[in-house]
Amino acid sequence: MIKAVTFDVDGTLVDSVDFHALAWHEAFKHFGHDVTFEQARSQIGKGGDQLLPTFLSEEEIADHGEALEQWRSKRFKSAYLASVRPFCAVPLLLQRVRDAGLKVAVASSAKEDELHTYLDIAGVTKLVDMTSSSSDADNSKPAPDIFEAVLAKLKLKGSDAIAVGDAPYDAQASGKAGMECIGMLAGGFTEESLRAAGCVEVYPGPAALFARFDASPIGAFKQR
Incomplete structure (x- = not known):
């Protein structure tokens, strides 16, 4: 699980x-x-x-x-x-993760001040349990440092968590940290490139993952 x-x-x-x-x-x-x-x-x-x-x-x-x-x-x-706006259903998705009894973390190559601004824009600051940003890592994605930093803060190993990201670099970085990754097409990268980088499943965006949450890799992993 x-x-x-x-x-x-x-x-x-x-x-x-x-x-x-x-x-x-x-x-x-x-x-x-x-x-x-x-x-x-x-x-x-x-x-x-x-x-x-x-x-x-x-x-x-x-x-x-x-x-x-x-x-x-x-x-x-x-x-x-x-001009930055959140994607549809972001708060609903993060709340659904919390309702499933899982921690919600954020691992971003953004600078720390930008990261917290984004969380405010998305309306999810209070839904996030732990964050890591470029200030927590010697090297940014596709190096695993940022994911390893947030795992250390959560006191979890890679197999205890699953990543969600839009870029091949998210899949490469999380894979090096021992995590599987769900891909999002919302960032503009192709499904082919995301799967080639290691994504186990790909969704159009947060709303699609929310709608199919129970059948998603998160739901499947939670049942292991």
Whole structure:
């Protein structure tokens, strides 16, 4: 029997992936790098420590990587954060998890202040038992650090929890932490890419998982 469900946030609970991609695209352009919106979008789900090396050399990262990431963060907060909205049925889904007797956790590559803002936007702050963010990990997704951090806080091993995320990086990271992962199409990644990364099941979004909760991997795992 599992004891907790650990959710990603961007693209899983809130509709923010395109806004993050825009902010990254603009940040790269501001610092003289030709990274398209589509290229940036394909990397959303990673933290800056994993995303920057995809597009910049070690020398470029050493020279202005930190400044670029700070510019990106300020741009996102000033131009796009106010437009972020939750996906349908997010509070209902998290409450359903709690009603099943399971802990609700959040494991995100977002910065801690952004994470708590997202939980407020989604209206689920009081439904979350434990969180981990980029500040809890040396390396962001697809490294397992963020999932391992929240498992440690919950005092659980990987097989005691199941992850829910929208990106292949969620499945890769949770798998390395010993967890199985449910995929969400809400973040814009394909079902093929999510299953190839290790997702055991894929749903359109939180409302679909809520509607099929008892037949979902969460319900099946809970009965083991």
